[in-house]
Amino acid sequence: xxxxxxxxxxxxxxxxxxxxxxxxxxxxxxxxxxxxxxxxxxxxxxxxxxxxxxxxxxxxxxxxxxxxxxxxxxxxxxxxxxxxxxxxxxxxxxxxxxxxxxxxxxxxxxxxxxxxxxxxxxxxxxxxxxxxxxxxxxxxxxxxxxxxxxxxxxxxxxxxxxxxxxxxxxxxxxxxxxxxxxxxxxxxxxxxxxxxxxxxxxxxxxxxxxxxxxxxxxxxxxxxxxxxxxxxxxxxxxxxxxxxxxxxxxxxxxxxxxxxxxxxxxxxxxxxxxxxxxxxxxxxxxxxxxxxxxxxxxxxxxxxxxxxxxxxxxxxxxxxxxxxxxxxxxxxxxxxxxxxxxxxxxxxxxxxxxxxxxxxxxxxxxxxxxxxxxxxxxxxxxxxxxxxxxxxxxxxxxxxxxxxxxxxxxxxxxxxxxxxxxxxxxxxx
Numbered sequence: 001x002x003x004x005x006x007x008x009x010x011x012x013x014x015x016x017x018x019x020x021x022x023x024x025x026x027x028x029x030x031x032x033x034x035x036x037x038x039x040x041x042x043x044x045x046x047x048x049x050x051x052x053x054x055x056x057x058x059x060x061x062x063x064x065x066x067x068x069x070x071x072x073x074x075x076x077x078x079x080x081x082x083x084x085x086x087x088x089x090x091x092x093x094x095x096x097x098x099x100x101x102x103x104x105x106x107x108x109x110x111x112x113x114x115x116x117x118x119x120x121x122x123x124x125x126x127x128x129x130x131x132x133x134x135x136x137x138x139x140x141x142x143x144x145x146x147x148x149x150x151x152x153x154x155x156x157x158x159x160x161x162x163x164x165x166x167x168x169x170x171x172x173x174x175x176x177x178x179x180x181x182x183x184x185x186x187x188x189x190x191x192x193x194x195x196x197x198x199x200x201x202x203x204x205x206x207x208x209x210x211x212x213x214x215x216x217x218x219x220x221x222x223x224x225x226x227x228x229x230x231x232x233x234x235x236x237x238x239x240x241x242x243x244x245x246x247x248x249x250x251x252x253x254x255x256x257x258x259x260x261x262x263x264x265x266x267x268x269x270x271x272x273x274x275x276x277x278x279x280x281x282x283x284x285x286x287x288x289x290x291x292x293x294x295x296x297x298x299x300x301x302x303x304x305x306x307x308x309x310x311x312x313x314x315x316x317x318x319x320x321x322x323x324x325x326x327x328x329x330x331x332x333x334x335x336x337x338x339x340x341x342x343x344x345x346x347x348x349x350x351x352x353x354x355x356x357x358x359x360x361x362x363x364x365x366x367x368x369x370x371x372x373x374x375x376x377x378x379x380x381x382x383x384x385x386x387x388x389x390x391x392x393x394x395x396x397x398x399x400x401x402x403x404x405x406x407x408x409x410x411x412x413x414x415x416x417x418x419x420x421x422x423x424x425x426x427x428x429x
Contacts, residue, residue: 019282026289058240063105069251088190098140112141135400283335325372
């Protein structure tokens with residue numbers, strides 16, 4: 001079944017369709033055609049009628065409203081006002097803007113694409129090297145799936161039956177570490193190659209506060225949504241609805257969004273949601289076939305029988321994610337591997353409860369996926385940035401992103417060595 005998916009993907013079959021075909025063939029081979037047809041008769045409705053899943057289109061809609069309302073530009077201007085005079089200041093501001101936009105977006109590709117339209121021309125006009133400019137945009141875009149709300153974390157939480165609020169709050173410290181690590185990489189790059197990042201003038205304090213006024217509404221929405229979910233004021237779905245409504249209202253009142261942009265936001269959200277739900281459906285059928293084959297239970301028992309240290313097994317799993325991330329779409333990769341890896345993680349003794357292991361593993365998977373999205377040569381964000389910066393050879397983007405990949409690997413090691421970085425905030429509730 002895994003080999004069939006790989007072959008179908010090489011043949012350019014959409015990943016959701018590939019998982020459906022391979023899962024369906026595997027299910028029929030094990031149980032027969034009629035059981036497969038009976039499953040297909042009920043599976044789509046039983047999966048998609050879930051109230052919890054409506055959080056996905058709502059968070060996507062919130063990101064679309066933020067884009068149409070010009071909030072990405074406001075966030076970048078504020079970050080540039082505060083960080084622009086640092087070494088590599090515009091690139092540092094881009095990282096800050098990506099982190100802020102990721103807090104109201106939830107999508108890596110959307111963050112990379114929208115911020116590249118705002119920050120990319122600014123860096124090129126200022127004389128930044130193509131490698132640093134495009135590498136910064138590709139890496140900064142990954143913050144969209146790490147800084148909560150994160151669509152992948154929502155799907156992981158639903159699959160593992162964990163609290164979405166706990167996973168969101170668990171991602172806060174790793175997200176801040178990612179932002180700080182990326183800023184440090186830019187600073188080091190600017191020190192080693194000063195011509196690649198010309199300095200910018202320091203703005204007066206009054207100007208910095210003036211540029212920051214426009215970001216407070218968006219920041220307030222982020223705090224309301226994440227803290228509201230964490231504190232139990234409303235459910236994740238209600239929080240997503242509140243966030244989408246609030247950002248939509250701000251986009252109309254402050255950002256000048258009108259009827260045409262509103263319709264475009266709805267259509268873009270519908271298209272992305274349909275794509276994700278097709279992948280979800282394929283993953284559901286694939287998981288059912290895997291469960292019938294008893295492969296997850298067999299792999300779990302086999303790994304435990306090897307007697308390897310739990311951290312060694314975890315390291316092998318994360319390396320596999322890093323390798324897969326270079327060639328696969330992030331959501332499909334997560335859904336394809338969770339049926340095998342989650343039972344393995346729960347069978348190992350990390351000195352943590354099962355709930356803690358699942359939250360910790362979810363953050364580690366998210367970071368590993370994030371690394372894969374910018375790993376040369378096939379990282380998805382690299383192609384997005386390259387498509388938007390047609391005059392920059394993709395080899396330049398590969399060169400510019402290597403430092404950010406190294407920062408991600410260091411952060412992944414820290415999160416493995418110190419689970420408290422992910423578990424401390426959820427443990428306060």
